[in-house]
Amino acid sequence: MKVLVCVKQTFDTEAKIEIKDGKIADAGINLIINPYDEVAVEGGIQLKEKKLADEVVVLSAGGDKAMDAIRTALAMGADRGILIKQDTAADEYARAVVLAAAIKDENPDLILAGHVAADDGSSQVPTRVAEILGLPHVNVITNIELADGKATCSSEADGGTQVTEVSLPAVVSSQVSWNEPRYPSMKGIMQAKKKPVATVDAAAADNKVNIVEFSLPAAKQAGVKIEDEPEVCAAQLADWMKNTVKVEVK
Amino acid sequence: MAGTWIFVEQRDGNIRKVTFEMLSEAKKFGDEVSAVVFGKGVAGLAPELAKYGADKVYVADADVFANYNTGAYVAQMAAMISEFSPNAVLFAHTFNGRDFASRLAQKLELGLATDAIALELSAGKGVFTRAIYAGKAIAKVEVAGAPVLGTIRAGVWEVVEAAGAGAVVEAAVAASDADVYQVVKSFEPTVSARPDLSEAAIVVSGGRGCKGPDGIKLVEGLADLLGAAVGGSRASIDSGWLGHELQVGQTGKVVCPNLYIACGISGAIQHLAGMSSSKYIAAVNTDTEAPIFNVSDFGVVADLFKVIPTLVGELKK
Numbered sequence: 074m075k076v077l078v079c080v081k082q083t084f085d086t087e088a089k090i091e092i093k094d095g096k097i098a099d100a101g102i103n104l105i106i107n108p109y110d111e112v113a114v115e116g117g118i119q120l121k122e123k124k125l126a127d128e129v130v131v132l133s134a135g136g137d138k139a140m141d142a143i144r145t146a147l148a149m150g151a152d153r154g155i156l157i158k159q160d161t162a163a164d165e166y167a168r169a170v171v172l173a174a175a176i177k178d179e180n181p182d183l184i185l186a187g188h189v190a191a192d193d194g195s196s197q198v199p200t201r202v203a204e205i206l207g208l209p210h211v212n213v214i215t216n217i218e219l220a221d222g223k224a225t226c227s228s229e230a231d232g233g234t235q236v237t238e239v240s241l242p243a244v245v246s247s248q249v250s251w252n253e254p255r256y257p258s259m260k261g262i263m264q265a266k267k268k269p270v271a272t273v274d275a276a277a278a279d280n281k282v283n284i285v286e287f288s289l290p291a292a293k294q295a296g297v298k299i300e301d302e303p304e305v306c307a308a309q310l311a312d313w314m315k316n317t318v319k320v321e322v323k
Numbered sequence: 324m325a326g327t328w329i330f331v332e333q334r335d336g337n338i339r340k341v342t343f344e345m346l347s348e349a350k351k352f353g354d355e356v357s358a359v360v361f362g363k364g365v366a367g368l369a370p371e372l373a374k375y376g377a378d379k380v381y382v383a384d385a386d387v388f389a390n391y392n393t394g395a396y397v398a399q400m401a402a403m404i405s406e407f408s409p410n411a412v413l414f415a416h417t418f419n420g421r422d423f424a425s426r427l428a429q430k431l432e433l434g435l436a437t438d439a440i441a442l443e444l445s446a447g448k449g450v451f452t453r454a455i456y457a458g459k460a461i462a463k464v465e466v467a468g469a470p471v472l473g474t475i476r477a478g479v480w481e482v483v484e485a486a487g488a489g490a491v492v493e494a495a496v497a498a499s500d501a502d503v504y505q506v507v508k509s510f511e512p513t514v515s516a517r518p519d520l521s522e523a524a525i526v527v528s529g530g531r532g533c534k535g536p537d538g539i540k541l542v543e544g545l546a547d548l549l550g551a552a553v554g555g556s557r558a559s560i561d562s563g564w565l566g567h568e569l570q571v572g573q574t575g576k577v578v579c580p581n582l583y584i585a586c587g588i589s590g591a592i593q594h595l596a597g598m599s600s601s602k603y604i605a606a607v608n609t610d611t612e613a614p615i616f617n618v619s620d621f622g623v624v625a626d627l628f629k630v631i632p633t634l635v636g637e638l639k640k
Contacts, residue, residue: 086573086593090459097460108574165425166434191573193455193462195437200393200425209504210393212422215567225508229568230418232334232519233512237505249574250567281434285450285463293599298622300611303629310605310630311637313621318582318603320525322638323550 074219076117076126077181078151079172079199080110080133082142083192092287106142109187113247115254116217117185118150125219128152130179134159134171134275147265148257154270155179163280165193169201170278176206181242183224188213188246203244210244211237215251327352327444328381328409328470330400331360331372332417334390338371340522341415341477346375346487348480352444354410356487357381359403361396363389366491373489375482381407383494391419392505395498397427402497404431409470411444416474417521424474433468438577440479440600449473457573457596477522478579513568516547520569523552525582528571528598529564530556532587532608532627539564541631542586548635554578554598556588572597586627590615607631 085103092098106114120126131146133139134157143154157171176184189196203210215234216227219241228235229248257265299306314320327349332339342358349356358377360368362384369380381403387395400423404412414420416438428435436451443450449471455462466472520526527549529542539559546553555565557572571578573593583601588594590606590613598604599618606619607627616622623630
């Protein structure tokens with residue numbers, strides 16, 4: 074049983090976003106594994122620890138810096154990595170095409186990824202990869218059970234929890250509440266340096282979506298701020314809610 | 324143009340509000356607006372969809388569509404797109420909507436803009452505005468294709484009643500059980516009398532300043548008085564006071580209600596990203612320097628444990 078985890082390198086979620094020369098400025102920004110993908114890595118490693126998987130392969134498409142994301146996943150406990158060299162400006166279609174091509178060569182039983190990336194917020198790539206490979210998929214999972222060639226997944230759906238069963242091989246995308254990713258140990262970091270990482274060129278794929286422009290949201294102006302006795306504050310807040318916002322009380 | 328299609332997001336015949344928001348906005352594009360509904364016994368939904376401007380209601384009615392499943396829905400939609408050639412097909416950016424749109428887009432080898440907050444639509448082209456980095460930046464993206472595909476965030480467009488003809492068009496069923504590759508074993512609705520966080524008109528959120536379940540109870544009490552959803556910052560989720568599905572911010576939900584009330588939330592950048600686009604923001608926090616006040620229309624520097632009970636009393640007057 075081979076598990077392959079797709080990871081994307083993204084900005085730290087605490088990063089402040091600035092635009093320079095019409096592009097999102099990346100100078101001085103700390104880069105991390107997309108938090109949703111990090112959960113997928115942890116999920117894959119836990120499957121191996123439970124003896125449900127034999128090998129955990131980490132796959133990333135991106136620039137040279139994405140090697141750091143792969144090394145981090147290896148330090149957490151993944152076995153080996155594959156870096157596909159691809160322009161970081163690839164859109165969801167182009168990204169899915171190159172990932173699917175590499176996944177096909179690996180022929181894994183389970184493909185894990187985060188359900189969304191913290192940078193573009195698209196939530197498309199895992200589902201697109203599944204379509205290209207002709208595999209079933211389940212999104213936004215918070216738990217997975219593997220038995221008899223099937224994956225039974227709990228998902229955080231709108232308004233409830235859905236349990237879905239699919240046959241393996243399958244693509245499964247994670248919600249952050251699935252697990253708590255471990256920090257790499259010092260031993261893990263040392264071992265990761267010796268683990269194999271293959272570097273491959275991207276399959277040909279053109280973007281389908283073009284960026285017209287980036288901008289920053291209009292800075293919201295602070296309104297009134299009052300410091301007074303709690304009773305006075307509460308009365309004024311109630312007035313504002315009733316008269317300005319026009320709330321209705323049930 | 325050959326019309327704008329709005330895919331109807333419904334469960335057991337209950338249509339999500341975002342569907343009406345999309346129908347209302349689609350009227351502005353000046354093209355024919357159609358609602359597309361898949362399900363079992365759903366033709367009766369047509370009058371409700373016509374009320375918000377649907378000129379036509381395409382209905383695909385079969386047992387295989389009774390509940391959402393990606394394979395059958397994608398097969399059906401692909402067949403209908405091929406037959407009727409709509410200019411654009413828009414979905415709600417929900418658990419099912421983004422799943423559907425992503426798999427459909429790849430099957431048709433088309434681009435897709437997800438979680439859009441604005442759209443300029445013309446023949447064969449859509450320019451979508453999307454919040455990226457959870458709202459810390461905005462991207463305008465162009466999607467060309469036949470059809471133009473996008474998913475739309477709930478709550479950004481207003482619902483406007485506008486009578487449409489609502490003429491029902493029965494679509495030929497083009498999917499079967501053989502297209503189904505996911506078996507939904509169960510769906511457990513979240514037991515809550517409160518509205519869905521991503522669709523609520525008012526959200527009351529609690530953070531670290533709530534100090535524990537007692538503070539969260541105050542937040543919940545205020546929410547219930549207002550018919551509001553409850554949310555939380557990462558601090559209250561990580562502390563286990565609220566479930567993850569209620570997290571507002573960069574690794575949780577992005578919300579844009581009419582009123583957002585932040586209680587005991589300092590306003591870390593990840594949290595602000597998730598709620599700054601709310602129409603009105605009120606904040607209660609003891610720290611006068613808290614960044615939440617920079618985005619608040621009405622800020623109260625005081626102890627939430629004293630303010631909320633009094634506020635509840637005042638609102639009841």
